Amino acid sequence: MTERVLRCPYCVVGNEFMPMIALADGAFVCVKCGHLEIPGKDDLKCHCSRCVELRSLGFRRCG
Ligand SMILES: [Zn+2]
Numbered sequence: 658m659t660e661r662v663l664r665c666p667y668c669v670v671g672n673e674f675m676p677m678i679a680l681a682d683g684a685f686v687c688v689k690c691g692h693l694e695i696p697g698k699d700d701l702k703c704h705c706s707r708c709v710e711l712r713s714l715g716f717r718r719c720g
């Protein structure tokens with residue numbers, strides 16, 4: 658199994674996106690902005706400030 662690295666779509670470190678930290682339950686979190694992602698759970702409602710802002714603007718994921 659290849660270890661999967663997710664990167665925060667909002668935070669940039671140097672010239673790349675910030676790698677997210679893997680949690681025990683399979684979720685990944687960005688330590689900088691608090692963005693949360695769970696692979697395979699695209700309907701996850703993240704409560705970080707960026708996601709809340711995007712949702713309030715009416716952005717939605719495809720599907
Ligand atoms: Zn972030």
Ligand SMILES: [Zn+2]
Pocket residue numbers: 691692693703704705706707708709
């Ligand atoms: Zn988020």
